[in-house]
Amino acid sequence: MTYQEAAERAFGKAVSFDPQILRSYDHDLGEMPRPLMALIQHRPHTVVVARSAADVATALSLAERYDVPVTPRGQASAGYGGAIPSRGGMVLDLSNCNRILAVDADKNTVDVEPGVVWEDLSRALAPHGLDNRVCPTSAPSSTVGGWFAMGGVGIGSLRYGSIRDSVLEIDVAGLDGTIRTLAGADMEPFHQTCGGLGVITRLRLACRPAGAILPLAVRLPDAAAATRFLETLETSPAVYSASLVNAGYCALRAEAEGHVPAIASGFLVSLALFESQADTAEIARLAAACGGELLDDAVAAMEWEGRYYPMRIKKIGPSALVGEFIVPLQGFVATAAALTAALPGDCFGLEAFAVCGGKLAVLVYILDDAKTLLYPLRMAKAMIPLRLAIRHGGAPYATGMWFSALARTIYGQDKYKRIARLKTAQDSRDLLNPGTISGPWLPFLPFINLSRCILWATACLAPLAARLPCARRRASKHPGATS
Numbered sequence: 485m486t487y488q489e490a491a492e493r494a495f496g497k498a499v500s501f502d503p504q505i506l507r508s509y510d511h512d513l514g515e516m517p518r519p520l521m522a523l524i525q526h527r528p529h530t531v532v533v534a535r536s537a538a539d540v541a542t543a544l545s546l547a548e549r550y551d552v553p554v555t556p557r558g559q560a561s562a563g564y565g566g567a568i569p570s571r572g573g574m575v576l577d578l579s580n581c582n583r584i585l586a587v588d589a590d591k592n593t594v595d596v597e598p599g600v601v602w603e604d605l606s607r608a609l610a611p612h613g614l615d616n617r618v619c620p621t622s623a624p625s626s627t628v629g630g631w632f633a634m635g636g637v638g639i640g641s642l643r644y645g646s647i648r649d650s651v652l653e654i655d656v657a658g659l660d661g662t663i664r665t666l667a668g669a670d671m672e673p674f675h676q677t678c679g680g681l682g683v684i685t686r687l688r689l690a691c692r693p694a695g696a697i698l699p700l701a702v703r704l705p706d707a708a709a710a711t712r713f714l715e716t717l718e719t720s721p722a723v724y725s726a727s728l729v730n731a732g733y734c735a736l737r738a739e740a741e742g743h744v745p746a747i748a749s750g751f752l753v754s755l756a757l758f759e760s761q762a763d764t765a766e767i768a769r770l771a772a773a774c775g776g777e778l779l780d781d782a783v784a785a786m787e788w789e790g791r792y793y794p795m796r797i798k799k800i801g802p803s804a805l806v807g808e809f810i811v812p813l814q815g816f817v818a819t820a821a822a823l824t825a826a827l828p829g830d831c832f833g834l835e836a837f838a839v840c841g842g843k844l845a846v847l848v849y850i851l852d853d854a855k856t857l858l859y860p861l862r863m864a865k866a867m868i869p870l871r872l873a874i875r876h877g878g879a880p881y882a883t884g885m886w887f888s889a890l891a892r893t894i895y896g897q898d899k900y901k902r903i904a905r906l907k908t909a910q911d912s913r914d915l916l917n918p919g920t921i922s923g924p925w926l927p928f929l930p931f932i933n934l935s936r937c938i939l940w941a942t943a944c945l946a947p948l949a950a951r952l953p954c955a956r957r958r959a960s961k962h963p964g965a966t967s
């Protein structure tokens with residue numbers, strides 16, 4: 485039996501070889517230049533829409549038997565290339581594995597299939613008096629499995645850490661078609677490895693008791709004051725989540741939405757407090773001690789309501805280069821100053837999430853237009869924030885495919901070695917999401933690592949790219965500023 489016959493027999497209408505469908509699975513939300521995409525086999529030859537763990541196991545057995553690379557995919561919102569095939573093959577769409585399997589209101593846990601979307605989960609937990617502990621700001625569209633496989637922090641990370649800290653147990657399907665339940669140290673290699681070791685078919689999540697949230701907004705005069713303020717918040721049990729944007733981000737957002745910027749200079753820190761424990765006067769006192777001031781309730785409400793739409797500013801690009809990194813709070817002041825110096829004249833916005841343990845996960849949005857001729861060159865700007873952050877104790881955020889050459893730094897030596905050992909033992913032909921743990925290798929020059937080439941090229945081009953003005957659709961009246 486040929487591969488196509490076997491796939492059709494196993495999946496019927498849930499498998500597709502239609503070129504139109506395949507085209508819609510050959511990219512993610514990131515905007516990579518076409519010449520770069522042409523260097524890898526980014527178009528799959530098969531798409532399987534899985535509806536259950538059994539479907540996932542069948543798809544993987546099939547891939548094993550016919551030597552077909554498999555790329556798992558949630559909603560492809562990560563933008564790091566992890567959900568894009570690097571060697572063609574099969575895309576395994578998990579967005580229809582989206583059942584909530586069990587809620588345990590006594591233990592505050594929920595079991596879900598990987599394709600459950602964060603915002604849907606929050607709604608489903610509400611009648612049980614529970615809510616998500618953490619979620620990404622892409623919660624209206626991204627999946628639980630995708631975020632765990634990608635790794636990350638977001639709303640709630642000041643109180644509850646990363647997604648890893650809220651996952652208690654997973655089921656993982658391997659190429660041999662078996663499904664194993666893993667927890668603790670055994671589960672660790674599957675976090676952040678983008679499905680390169682197996683496809684997650686169930687997750688047990690820790691939840692928090694649901695309760696009203698009180699949003700507050702504070703303006704701090706500069707990065708040093710914002711850092712001091714964030715440091716004081718970590719010990720305050722009433723604070724659930726804290727994020728920060730610079731005045732440049734507020735200006736861009738105001739321009740995109742046609743209103744007055746919430747702040748004209750400095751930083752805006754948005755807080756979400758558990759209302760039952762909230763003490764507004766105490767927050768105002770902490771802010772004042774750092775030279776800051778509490779802003780109007782309307783600003784706080786707007787920030788909280790808009791938390792799921794960080795990319796609103798993109799429409800005035802109409803593209804956005806995004807530089808991302810994790811930095812210790814102590815390194816933030818120097819990083820922010822270096823960014824302002826390195827991206828002169830550019831309109832950039834900075835957004836960051838406070839993470840417990842004294843860290844900030846920072847996104848730098850540099851507006852641009854992906855359809856312009858020099859975009860591939862200007863893309864090198866997206867690496868500038870990370871390079872500057874590394875000088876001040878920062879680290880890359882996630883691997884996906886584009887940053888797989890940084891995997892050792894991201895995972896740490898010990899975890900990397902463990903992952904590499906597992907990969908060799910269980911997937912010696914590199915069929916499970918090839919290109920994410922090592923590679924991607926160029927098809928015609930299979931000893932050349934594309935991720936390493938991208939990092940090298942962007943390092944060389946960054947000084948030149950930094951001088952190029954961004955190609956925005958409209959000129960801004962409010963240039964980006966970090967202080």
Ligand SMILES: Cc1cc2nc3c(=O)[nH]c(=O)nc-3n(C[C@H](O)[C@H](O)[C@H](O)COP(=O)(O)OP(=O)(O)OC[C@H]3O[C@@H](n4cnc5c(N)ncnc54)[C@H](O)[C@@H]3O)c2cc1C
Nearest residue numbers: 558559560561562566621627629630631636638678679684
């Ligand atoms: C507007 C916006 C806001 C965002 N906000 C945040 C944020 O606050 N914090 C943050 O960390 N990220 C954020 N992201 C990035 C992204 O949304 C998250 O990483 C997201 O959770 C990924 O989910 P997904 O379903 O889109 O996964 P995908 O992008 O489809 O997949 C991510 C990776 O996981 C793999 N994968 C997917 N499902 C499985 C599975 N079941 N088993 C094994 N591997 C799997 C894929 O192959 C891929 O490598 C944001 C993105 C956007 C566009």
